Amino acid sequence: MIHILKIVTQRFALGLLTLFAISLIITFGVELLPGDLAEAILGQGATPETVKVFRTELGLDKPAHLRYLSWLYGMATGDMGVSLANKREISELIGIRLSNTIFLGGFAAAISIPLALFLGILAALYRNTLYDRVVNTFTLTSISFPEFFVAYILILFFAIKLGWFPGISNVSTNLSLGDKLYRSMLPAATLTLVVVAHMMRMTRAAIINLLASPYIEMVRLKGISPMKIILRHALPNALAPIVNVVAINLAYLVVGVVIVEVVFVYPGLGQLMVDSVSKRDIPVVQACSMIFASVYILLNLSADIISIVTNPRLLHPR
């Protein structure tokens, strides 16, 4: 137990260190600009006076390490500064959008994880049959599709031809849960299609790997049905790699959300970030990148820790 605690603490410390390194990259990336941020944004035509005023406003007159510390403190306490484009508080801009993005990601995860497990187990059960081959080809294809292609195909069929779901997901806070789910159906379906393929393939591979091991052979010789072999004997042992893949795909969802939000005009964090990039609203982009990167790292970290904690060899060392 002590042993496993030590590994987990180590991983956790490594994760924190990575977050620190990323916060450095995000803040000091701006320093790479020729001149500084104020000059870059105001452009060639700016008078020295305006540049100076702007510089004070951005806090660029203070030394870099102080700026970094105050930025980090602000990120931690929720005071992220003001947007350059409209002078609004960044935390105010981000607040609702972040919860919208988490809602969409959660919705997509709630559909895709059970679906992927179910399809993966079926594919392992009926491996090398027509079903398996069809599913395999389908997943290989859907992995290679750009997200926006999938999104527009869904819009074309379900929003325009059939008119079942709205093609634009203008979710707002005063909607009931049912309405929110209805409006975010198509973006969630797009994300599902994109991540299910990978999760399903890994589930299938994890189970099939186990099926070759001697203890499964023994169970098979006892005459137990294939379905029961997989559910009772193979699945529990395949759980660790599967959970790992699920966590990695959740991390992928966090990023995949950016493009899907833009297609469906979903009011989430990803759309805010893309808008801010084209306006070069750097404080907002920095705050968004930090949030996305943190979630991504935390999910990957938990994948790591789960696979350590569920590993019987580490749980019961000899």
Added chain:
Amino acid sequence: MSAKFGILVVLIYSIVAIFAPFIAPYGEREILGRSFELWSDKYPLGTDNLGRDMLSRMIFGARNTIGLALSITILAFLLGSLTGMIAAALGGWVDQILSRIVDVLMSIPSLIFALLILSIFGTSVPYLIATITVIDATRVFRLARATAMNVVVMDYVEVARVRGEKLDWVIRKEILPNITAPLLAEFGLRFCFVFLFISALSFLGLGLQPPSADWGSMVRDNASLITFEDITPLLPAGAIALLTVAVNFIVDWLLHKSSGLKDVS
């Protein structure tokens, strides 16, 4: 079977891309008629949001998008495999520093990293190329370092070192020939990744800037047509999908052939 299909598709795409000016009926940036004209004999796929011929832009888009993706992949392979082999051959602190830098870069989601860099430097082609090259080179570095590590410990590399060969010789004549096969297989996958990545950025309006034709931005510019059940904006997206599927098929087949990899049944 699927590999042959893949090769055929790649071949057609390359021909279209190379001979774009001869195949396209109109110029890339020529404004010909009204915007959003329907499919006709004059404009086989109609016109786009500014009244330019869709078909011609599709053809030039092949050239721009594939050309950009290919050159970025090649640059990333040069950078990534060179640093990867150096890290493996030298070991010690050089390896440590390079590996830790790559670890940190890889732990940032690539799209977020690209958006951050492009917002700082603005969206211009040189920065676009540099950013994606660095992102992609980290993945190549990992593979090159891992495979080169297996080669570095071989006796013949030690013999070469004892013989007094320089680092440059060890990398070029001892390591590189032995890791070419896995690197080549990876090249196809990396190309797909870069290709999809550029398309995604262009779709977000942050990739190749107008008036250059590019499949990602063509989808974005003409997306409003979908509301009228017009599938024209799906064509460039489909072109992207078809090429990635084709390359994936080829890579799949290559991997199966070279490793004898089979699912245990």
